[in-house]
Every structure is written in structure tokens, then in C-alpha cells.
Amino acid sequence: MSNRLRRPLFASAALLLAALVAVGCGSSSSSSSSDTSSGGGGGGGTIALLLPENQTPRYESADRPYFEDKVKAICPDCSVLYSNATQDASKQQSQAEAALTQGVDVLVLDPVDATAAAGIVTKATQQGVPVVSYDRLILDADVDYYVSFDNEQVGKLQAQTLDKKLTEDGNPTGPIVMINGDPADSNATLFKKGAHSVFDSSGIDIAKEYDTPGWLASKAQNEMQQAITALGNDGFTGVYAANDDTAGGTIAAMKSAGIDPATRPTTGQDATVAGIQRILAGEQYMTIYKAIKPEASDTAEIAVALAQGKKPPAGLITGTQNNGKKDVPSVLLTPIAVTKDNVNSTVIKDGFVSASEVCTGPYVAACKAAGITP
Numbered sequence: 001m002s003n004r005l006r007r008p009l010f011a012s013a014a015l016l017l018a019a020l021v022a023v024g025c026g027s028s029s030s031s032s033s034s035d036t037s038s039g040g041g042g043g044g045g046t047i048a049l050l051l052p053e054n055q056t057p058r059y060e061s062a063d064r065p066y067f068e069d070k071v072k073a074i075c076p077d078c079s080v081l082y083s084n085a086t087q088d089a090s091k092q093q094s095q096a097e098a099a100l101t102q103g104v105d106v107l108v109l110d111p112v113d114a115t116a117a118a119g120i121v122t123k124a125t126q127q128g129v130p131v132v133s134y135d136r137l138i139l140d141a142d143v144d145y146y147v148s149f150d151n152e153q154v155g156k157l158q159a160q161t162l163d164k165k166l167t168e169d170g171n172p173t174g175p176i177v178m179i180n181g182d183p184a185d186s187n188a189t190l191f192k193k194g195a196h197s198v199f200d201s202s203g204i205d206i207a208k209e210y211d212t213p214g215w216l217a218s219k220a221q222n223e224m225q226q227a228i229t230a231l232g233n234d235g236f237t238g239v240y241a242a243n244d245d246t247a248g249g250t251i252a253a254m255k256s257a258g259i260d261p262a263t264r265p266t267t268g269q270d271a272t273v274a275g276i277q278r279i280l281a282g283e284q285y286m287t288i289y290k291a292i293k294p295e296a297s298d299t300a301e302i303a304v305a306l307a308q309g310k311k312p313p314a315g316l317i318t319g320t321q322n323n324g325k326k327d328v329p330s331v332l333l334t335p336i337a338v339t340k341d342n343v344n345s346t347v348i349k350d351g352f353v354s355a356s357e358v359c360t361g362p363y364v365a366a367c368k369a370a371g372i373t374p
Contacts, residue, residue: 046078046103047304047307049080052136053214068080081102100123107132109132110134115139117141122142132144132299150334153334156195159199176204177224179240179249181243181246208236220250223250225256228253228254238266239264241268243268245272271338275287277363289347291352301313359372
């Protein structure tokens with residue numbers, strides 16, 4: 001691990017000058033990145049937060065604000081330089097290089113492409129800047145720390161929940177369709193691995209399987225349409241969809257084909273408002289709740305410590321995760337399977353999504369039936 005020593009005063013002055021130049025040029029930049037100050041300029045350190053995309057609601061509505069709020073709470077003099085790559089690995093490379101040029105003290109990087117991001121880590125290491133791999137593990141690189149969930153367990157939970165439902169419905173061996181996530185996302189690989197371990201051991205027949213570039217609902221819808229065309233409306237009994245966006249696309253394809261999605265249990269992930277609404281309405285069977293606040297908060301604690309030339313708080317690191325190059329010191333949080341039966345006691349109770357967000361229009365009655373009061 002590469003730890004940085006605190007900079008002399010002239011370096012702080014250079015950093016301030018670079019920040020002023022960046023602000024002055026911000027209005028003419030074509031980049032989506034923004035400089036968000038989380039406190040005063042007392043030399044607490046500058047942290048670059050580089051998130052991968054804004055297609056999935058969580059990054060802008062949860063990860064970013066939770067991270068910035070925690071940094072501000074524990075280090076008022078720290079600042080956060082934020083960028084979103086909008087699912088473009090080349091843009092993320094440029095954003096990282098710009099952050100390094102501005103003299104940030106640490107990179108928190110959620111990679112668009114887990115393999116390509118190794119180049120960002122190499123450049124950061126050459127400049128003595130530690131890298132925290134956030135949510136998605138950067139592969140084959142000298143990453144300093146990793147904070148995420150047990151993502152193989154996510155896939156197992158999805159598959160176990162679907163397996164149980166198929167058995168209850170009298171279809172213990174399927175067949176099913178698998179709509180996996182983005183093959184460039186290291187997490188998607190782990191979800192897929194975990195799910196396959198359950199399906200293979202349970203003897204569930206996977207009739208069709210697809211990987212979904214960019215996690216796009218539109219691509220998932222096309223994939224599901226292809227599966228229905230090949231298998232027929234009665235040729236499958238359930239769907240493994242890797243997240244709520246792909247589940248939404250899958251369900252849209254079933255509706256277009258005249259299939260009632262309530263008769264074909266479909267998995268999901270991320271506990272989005274749309275996903276929770278579909279679960280309450282009976283269209284989607286389950287989702288995975290990953291409590292993003294502790295994930296972002298733990299990452300902020302590690303980033304602030306590194307920015308100040310310190311080690312993370314004692315007891316925060318709970319294990320390691322091998323990324324192909326090293327065993328990366330890691331924080332791995334526990335995911336939770338959510339169905340209609342426990343929506344109220346999990347995501348609503350924790351305030352991850354609010355009842356007022358979920359219980360709108362056609363979903364008011366479904367919320368009432370589930371004991372959820374706006």
C-alpha cells in the first residue's frame with residue numbers, strides 16, 4: 001500500500017491555485033464533473049470521488065450525497081472533487097487524470113470498466129496517490145482498499161429466492177431465462193457466479209442467458225424479447241434479472257408479448273423506487289437491498305484517513321478480496337433479499353426509499369395492502 005506524507009506549504013498553495021483555475025474554466029468545460037467543496041480550506045485534504053454512471057438512480061441520489069455528507073461531518077476542512085463518467089470508460093480515464101493533475105490526495109473510484117481502470121490505478125500509484133475501489137472491484141491493480149458488499153452472495157440470494165419461489169409454484173427445475181449485468185462490471189461477474197452456483201446445484205434449467213452491456217433496461221428488454229421469440233410464451237417459468245433496471249426491461253418485454261409478469265417471478269437488485277413499486281404490484285418478485293449509506297460512510301472514513309496520511313480507523317477493515325494482483329484489504333457488507341413480505345421492515349423502515357416516493361398513483365392500494373403508510 002502506498003501512503004502519502006503530508007505536503008509542504010508550497011504544494012498546498014499549488015493545489016489552491018489549480019482549484020481556482022478549475023473553477024474559472026468550469027463553465028466552458030464539456031466534462032460532466034463538478035468540484036464540490038465539503039468544508040473550509042484548512043488543509044484537510046482533497047478527495048476525488050469518481051462514480052461510473054447515472055443510468056442507475058442510486059449513484060446521484062444516494063452514493064454521492066452520503067459520501068459527501070460523511071466527509072463533511074468528520075473532516076470539515078476536506079473537499080470532494082466529484083465526477084460521473086456516464087458509463088464511458090474513456091471519460092472516466094480523463095476525469096481521473098484531471099483529478100490527479102489538480103493534486104488530489106486520494107482517489108475513490110467506482111470503475112466503469114473494472115479491467116481498464118487498472119491504468120488509472122497505475123498513474124495514481126506513480127504519483128503516490130492511494131486508491132479506494134468503491135462498490136466495484138478494480139482488477140489486476142495495486143488497489144489500496146475496497147469497500148462493497150459480498151457480491152457473490154448477492155447472486156446467491158437472488159437465485160435462492162427465485163429457486164424457492166419456483167419450487168412453491170411447482171416448477172422446481174424451471175426453465176428460466178438469465179438476464180445478467182454488464183460484462184465489463186466486475187460485480188456483474190460475481191452476481192452471475194453466485195447465481196449459477198445455486199441454479200447448478202438445484203438442477204434449474206437455464207433456457208436462455210444474456211449479458212447486458214451498460215445495464216440498460218432497453219437492452220434487457222431486447223434480450224428478453226429474443227428469449228420469448230425463441231422459447232415461446234410458455235417456454236420459461238421465471239427470470240433471473242441482475243438488477244431492477246434489467247428487471248424493468250424484462251417485465252416490459254413480457255407485457256408486450258401478452259405474458260402476465262406475476263406468473264413469471266423475476267429477480268432484481270438495488271431496491272429502486274420503480275423496483276419496489278413493481279414488487280408491491282406483483283410484477284417483480286424480489287430485489288436485493290444493499291444499504292448504501294454505510295457503504296458510502298465507511299468509504300468516506302477510509303478516504304479521509306488516507307488523505308491525511310493516516311491508516312483507516314481500527315476495526316473498519318473486515319477482510320480481503322483478491323483482484324488478480326493482490327489481496328486487497330476490504331470492507332464487505334451484507335446484502336438483504338427483499339420481497340413484498342418485508343419491504344416495509346427493510347427499505348421503508350431504514351428510510352432507503354420513502355413511503356411517499358413509493359405509494360403514488362396506482363401503487364397506493366398496493367402499499368396499503370402491504371401495511372405501508374405514506
